[in-house]
Each structure stands twice: as C-alpha cells, then as structure tokens.
Amino acid sequence: MTQCILCHSQSTAILQTIKQDDINALYERAFGLDVSHIITSNLLYHHCKICDLRFFTCEDGTIPTGDNHFYNTLNTLEWYYFAKKHEYDYVQKYINPESKVLEVGCGKAAFAHFLPPEAKKHYIGLELSTGAKEMASKDGICIENISVEEYAKSHAKGFDIACSFQVLEHVSNPYGFLQAQIECLKDSQLNGGGAYNKPLLIIAVPSENSFIQYCVNGILNMPPHHVSRFSDTTLHKIADIFNLxxxxxxxxxxxxxxxxxxxxxxWAKLFLSTPLVDRGITRKIINKIGKVGKHFIKIPPNAYGHTVVAVYTPK
Known part of the structure; x- marks a missing residue:
C-alpha cells in the first residue's frame, strides 16, 4: 500500500493503471514531446481514503514529475502561460498595498501585474523553470530559480501572503510544498497585510469537482505535468493537516x-465511460461526431469551472 503524498496515510487504493506506451504516445502526438525518460513504467493512479487526494506514481513508487526541459518546451506554447487568469482577479480583494507577497511557481510572474503598486515592489516570485525566469525579466520582474523548501530556510516568517496558482498539482511532495509556504508566513499582522489582517495561504488548483474529472486522454492533467488531483474534500482536509x-x-x-x-x-460522457486513457476506435468516432454534437451541450449556470481557489490562515 502506497503512502499518501499529502496526509501520509497508508489508507490508499489503486484506482487505475495506465500503460506506459499510451501516456508516452499521447504526449508525442499532442506536443512532440518525448517523456519516455520520465514515464519509465506503467502509471498507477491512487486514491487516499483519508484526505481524498488522487495521485500518480510509477510502479516503483516514484512520482514522475516534469523536468526543466519538459517545462521549457511547454513554455514555448503561446497559450501555456496566460497573462491573465480569472483567479488573479478574485484574490485581489485579499491583498492590500502593504502586503508582502510570495508567489511560488510563479511562471513568468504574470500575477505581479495584478498587485497594488506598493505591493508589487515587495513581490517575490519563485520558479524552477529557467525559461520562465527569462520571460519575467523582460517585464522587469526578478524571480528566483529556487524551491520554496530551500527558500523557507532563510526567509521564515517574512510574508503576509504566500500563494500558488495552478502549481500544487505539479509537485511530488505537496505536504512539504505547503508546509514551506506556511513557514514563510508571518506569525501575525497587526497592520496592513491581507484583507483579513491575517497571514494568508492562497492556492488555486484544477477542481476535481468540476467537469475536468470526466476528461479522457487529458494528458496535461496527468504525469509528468500534473501528478495529483484535488477535490473540495481534499482542500478542507488541508486545513486539518496543517492546523489552518x-x-x-x-x-x-x-x-x-x-x-x-x-x-x-x-459530449463524450453521454456515450462512453470515463477512464483516464482510452485510445480505442469507438472514442475516436464519438469525438469526431462531437465536433458537431458538442454544440448541443448546454452549460448549466451553476456548473463548476476548471479552477477552485482556497484561502487559509494559520489558527
């Protein structure tokens, strides 16, 4: 039984197995990316019965995350780093001019442009991709190529807000990733800081309660891009795990x-089951018909979109 990478419970189960050849072929077809040096075995898709996290491992238990070459290749895609994300607008209400903000996995630091001018001066971005750092520098923003775990060792209690947008699902050790951000937060905020005058941890992740849970062959929601999936239950459990x-x-x-x-x-869900991967001919036919049929799909006004934002403060 594999230990959960978030809550460290041993109460996990394997939901699906994905063939190594299938995942490698899907990445090659979609992006011309050879990921065979990362996906070195079949993938196991686990579910934690305690915190509800879903996560991937190779058969030997290792977490198959993307390397610098993988992300630098994706960085060249025009759509990969949105200059504006809906969650940027939403979290603005939590940020005051005096806020000192740490963004982890900041990409090209697009979020920095949504901060009040004074807060922008104190903004620190951390990003492992060297290509993203070069893009940020063109906008006059300096970011550091260092992990938050290393950064926290010398910058504990230094920030009003620690945030990450579409990053947590990429990391092999979400527990350590979140713990390091919490260590970077100030003990208290008597003046300024977030809208609640408290230190804040803000995370945005793809929502496993949204329509994307039904996506088949969605390789960017699988290794080596995404290695975990977060439901609302998991986001509530994070508060318990870290005393938030x-x-x-x-x-x-x-x-x-x-x-x-x-x-x-x-559209595809109307006719077929929703395994993680399906390269069969029937799905290809349904998807082809769906180029027309999908236009008959109506979106309910209360349908959850791709992203969920969770805001925490230490107790």
Missing amino acids: QLLDLYHENVQNEHIDFYQSTM
Missing part, C-alpha cells in the same frame, strides 16, 4: 476559454 482555518473556497464559472473543453468532455 479555511476562510474561503471559491469555484469559478466555466470560462470562455474552456467552453469548447467543457462541451467536448460532456
């Missing part, structure tokens, strides 16, 4: 850039 108070849990609506994704996914 959950202040807010916000689901975005289906955004314009995801309408086609939503309709295509829910």
Whole structure:
C-alpha cells in the first residue's frame, strides 16, 4: 500500500493503471514531446481514503514529475502561460498595498501585474523553470530559480501572503510544498497585510469537482505535468493537516476559454465511460461526431469551472 503524498496515510487504493506506451504516445502526438525518460513504467493512479487526494506514481513508487526541459518546451506554447487568469482577479480583494507577497511557481510572474503598486515592489516570485525566469525579466520582474523548501530556510516568517496558482498539482511532495509556504508566513499582522489582517495561504488548483474529472486522454492533467488531483474534500482536509482555518473556497464559472473543453468532455460522457486513457476506435468516432454534437451541450449556470481557489490562515 502506497503512502499518501499529502496526509501520509497508508489508507490508499489503486484506482487505475495506465500503460506506459499510451501516456508516452499521447504526449508525442499532442506536443512532440518525448517523456519516455520520465514515464519509465506503467502509471498507477491512487486514491487516499483519508484526505481524498488522487495521485500518480510509477510502479516503483516514484512520482514522475516534469523536468526543466519538459517545462521549457511547454513554455514555448503561446497559450501555456496566460497573462491573465480569472483567479488573479478574485484574490485581489485579499491583498492590500502593504502586503508582502510570495508567489511560488510563479511562471513568468504574470500575477505581479495584478498587485497594488506598493505591493508589487515587495513581490517575490519563485520558479524552477529557467525559461520562465527569462520571460519575467523582460517585464522587469526578478524571480528566483529556487524551491520554496530551500527558500523557507532563510526567509521564515517574512510574508503576509504566500500563494500558488495552478502549481500544487505539479509537485511530488505537496505536504512539504505547503508546509514551506506556511513557514514563510508571518506569525501575525497587526497592520496592513491581507484583507483579513491575517497571514494568508492562497492556492488555486484544477477542481476535481468540476467537469475536468470526466476528461479522457487529458494528458496535461496527468504525469509528468500534473501528478495529483484535488477535490473540495481534499482542500478542507488541508486545513486539518496543517492546523489552518479555511476562510474561503471559491469555484469559478466555466470560462470562455474552456467552453469548447467543457462541451467536448460532456459530449463524450453521454456515450462512453470515463477512464483516464482510452485510445480505442469507438472514442475516436464519438469525438469526431462531437465536433458537431458538442454544440448541443448546454452549460448549466451553476456548473463548476476548471479552477477552485482556497484561502487559509494559520489558527
């Protein structure tokens, strides 16, 4: 039995096995990426019965995360780093001009442009991708190529807000990743800081309660890109694991850039089951018909969009 990479429980179960050849072939077809040096065996898809986290491992138990070459290749795709994400607008209300903000996995630091001018001066971004650092420097923003675990050793209690957007699902050790961010937060904020005058941990992740849970062959939601999946239950459990108070849990609506994704996914769900990977001929036929059929899929006004934002403060 594999230990959960978030809550460290031994109460886990394997939900699915993905063939090594299938995942490698899907990445090669979609992006021309050879990931065979990372995906070195079949993938096991685990579920933790305690915190509800879903996560991937290779057969030997290792976590198959992307390397610098993998992300630098994705960085060249025009759409990979959005200059604006819906969650950026939403979390602005938590940031005051005096806030000292640490963003972990900041990409090209697009979020820095959404901060008040004074807060932007104190912004620190951490990012492992050297290509992203070069892109950020073109906008006059200096970020550091260092892990938050290393950074926390010399910058404990230094920030009003620690945040990450679409990053937690990429890391092999989410427990250590979150713990290091919490260590970077100030003990208390008597003046300024977040909207609640408390130190805040803000995370945005793809929502396993949204339509993306039904996506088949969605390789960017699988290794070596994403290695874990977060439900609302998991986000609530994070508060228990780290002795935090959950202040807010916000689901975005289906955004314009995801309408086609939503309709295509829910169209196929009408006719087929939803394993993680299916390269069969029947699915290919359904997807081809879906180029027309998806337009008959209506999006309910209360449908959860791709992303969920969770806001915490230490107790």
